[in-house]
Amino acid sequence: MGVSAATLFVVGQAGTADYLAPLWRRWLQSGTSLSWHIVAHPAALLQIERLGLNGRLPLLDAWDSEKLQDELRQRQFDRLVCSASREPVEAAALTWATKNGIPSLHLLDALYGFSWRSDLRAGMMAVIDDQACSDAAEEGLPQERLVVAGHPAWEAIAPMDDAPLGNWLFLDQPIATVRPDLGYTEQDAWGMMQDAARLQPQAFQRLVYAPHPARGPKAGLPEGSLSLAETMTLQQGLHQCGTIAGVYSGGMVEAFLGGRRVVSLLPGSGEVLCPLARRGLSPLYRSAAELADAAMVAMCDNRALRASLHGSLDRLDAIIRSLA
Structure with a gap:
């Protein structure tokens, strides 16, 4: 589907907004060729504001299963990128994608709790590193649907100035x-x-x-x-x-x-x-x-751990664009 496909992001928590923010900034800077919208939990919206992205992102006011269904009837999306926080809106989005044959990517953007977080209705599941991939498989997630995407926000963390250990x-x-x-x-x-x-x-x-x-x-x-x-x-x-x-x-x-x-x-x-x-x-x-x-x-x-995150933003961008 590539660049022209319309992408829906469903973001259920502040941490996933952090994870996706570098990608969103890249897409904003890329011009108008990309088609995408974001549905975000109030906590994620607050984090978007903290990150200085409020008013810049293509947000939809649809953090409710019924509101989301209304948006899905009015707009066409070709792929779904969905957080993994066990929110009903996430489940509604993944159900819609499954029923309509829409490719989806589930963001397991933490290093623990893969089985508890995941929804097997998702197509592909993104984990942060090779160890997370092994851990997720051990917890019962299908190995063939796991992809190592890194963590774009963690990749960008610079060494911090010294602070008192006390x-x-x-x-x-x-x-x-x-x-x-x-x-x-x-x-x-x-x-x-x-x-x-x-x-x-x-x-x-x-x-x-x-x-x-x-x-x-x-x-x-x-x-x-x-x-x-x-x-x-x-x-x-x-x-x-x-x-x-x-x-x-x-x-x-x-x-x-x-x-x-x-x-x-x-x-x-x-x-x-x-x-x-x-x-x-x-x-x-x-x-x-x-x-x-x-x-x-x-x-x-x-x-x-820092070395394992190298190239995270490029990897995630390529994975999402390849969803088909």
């Missing part, structure tokens, strides 16, 4: 809502980090909480937080904090690629979701006492 940034995730089956929540992890700060106050000079974008633009500290705690956006926190902590988050990988010290939290027992911990790229702590000793942990080596 400035700790906690990356919030809506675990209680999205993964209630895990046996722990984001509040358990935040509480564990605060307990570590109580045990080793000299190692926690600042305690910063970055609310997840899905909580909206005015989200504050959770109730009962320590008086020394403060809030920042992810980007502000990444620039000011030398140590990044969380359960699982694309922001942790972003920090790792930028050269920050990253530590993974797992309150009590349960499944390890952080891909950096699963790959042995960041230390894993299961209690406040263990975390309190993390001030002595050395930085981890990000060179192999």
Whole structure:
């Protein structure tokens, strides 16, 4: 189908907006020969605004299954690029594509949870690197439909300026809502980090909480937080904090690629979701006492992961244009 085919992007979360933003910028700069539209979740729309793309992208107000069906009746699309966040609108888009013989690409734009995220109605499924491809196949996804696309946003991450290791940034995730089956929540992890700060106050000079974008633009500290705690956006926190902590988050990988010290939290027992911990790229702590000793942990080596991302934007662009 190539350049002239009309592409529909269905974007269910802020992280996928990040992932696609370099491609969208390229397509905007390429002129008017491309035909494409975006349907985006409110959290993705907020991220689009943060990225400075608000008002520039061909957005459709259709983040609702019925609104989406109306748009699909009025417009012709030749291919679908769809996020993987288990949203009903994603399911509606993939059902439409399957019924109408429209080629689709499912973006598994994280390094974990492939089986849980994926929808087998999708045609091709894009994963980030070779290890993710192997992991996805082991989780039961069809190997012949997996394609290694990289991560255009991660590819562009430059080394970050130094920041004090005693400035700790906690990356919030809506675990209680999205993964209630895990046996722990984001509040358990935040509480564990605060307990570590109580045990080793000299190692926690600042305690910063970055609310997840899905909580909206005015989200504050959770109730009962320590008086020394403060809030920042992810980007502000990444620039000011030398140590990044969380359960699982694309922001942790972003920090790792930028050269920050990253530590993974797992309150009590349960499944390890952080891909950096699963790959042995960041230390894993299961209690406040263990975390309190993390001030002595050395930085981890990000060179192999950075190398695996080379050419991500070109790869993704070529994969989408080849959908037929």
